[in-house]
Amino acid sequence: MNGIKQAYIGFIDKGIYFLTLMKRRLDPSRIADNRLKSVFIKFCGFIILMSVYSCKSTETNKATDLINKSIQAHGGFDQWKSLDTMIYKKKITLYNRDKEVRKYIEQQHNYSLSAELKGSYSYYDSINYEVIFDGTKAYKTENSVPNSPDASSFNNFNSAYYVLNMPWKLLDEGAHATYEGIDTLFDGQIVEHIKVKYTSGTSKDTWWYYFNPSTYRVVACLVHHPPTYNLITNDEYTNYQGLLWNHKRSSYRADENRDIIYLMGKYEYVYGEGEE
DSSP: OHHHHHHHHHHHHHHHHHHHHTTTTTOGGGOOOHHHHHHHHHHHHHHHHHHHHHHHHHHHHHHHHHHHHHHHHTTOHHHHHTOOEEEEEEEEEEEOTTSOEEEEEEEEEEEEOSSSOEEEEEEEESEEEEEEEOSSOEEEEETTEEOOOOHHHHHHHHHHHHHHSTTGGGGSTTEEEEEEEEEEOTTSOEEEEEEEEESSSSOOOEEEEEEOTTTOOEEEEEEEETTEEEEEEEEEEEEETTEEEEEEEEEEEEOTTOOEEEEEEEEEEEESTTOO
16 A cells, blocks of 8 residues: 555656656647647646645545554554443533633433443433433433434534544544644643544534644644634543543633633543442
8 A cells, every 4th residue: 555655646746847847848838739738738737636635645644643543542442342331420610701610510421332322411400401312313301301302412412422432433434634733732732633524414513633742642622613612621531441531621712723712611520330
């Protein structure tokens, strides 16, 4: 595979060199034969198109390589795929712009993963709520009374599961990642990062994931929910079922440059039944 890739890149390089060398001789303004002009223009377009494709392909390969290194750093793909259940408590503290606590909620999450994804999460917010996914549809209950299945319940369930299962879910078929190089986070931390767009589902969100270039842990992500941006930092990690998971996270309202506007919330994940 590497030999084919190198040959392809060599072909592009030779094509560009050929165009540069023959620029004066093959200048379309000096060519009388219209058929020759057409061939020349088409060849130029082909070289440009292949050059752009080569660059995009390279950035995609670099992104996939970075994701795979991160998956290994978090315990490996096979270990993650072997999970039968996931149980954890999520402690949520939300703040207003004045840094005052406006709400505290504890969610209990229970997932069955052996055959197909099923599960639920429950919480109390003036009344008891539970969001349930039975493998095909999702619905919410209020004080144990079920509502009709709806897209909102499915999106909430799917989002809770998806966000936690990083970086493994970055290899999903509908996730298209491109490598964007080295950058610096607001706290001075040097990171490598990728941009992720989705071609499946209805989400129009764009995500950026930031990795420690030495340990390959996921250290932060930025999501664009049009028109707003949220920056989430992974502040502490913990081990659960042989894998490295987020333990404490912080969420910030940010702008398109990742400049922080204010702290939105803090999250703590406690894994396993009865663990504190």
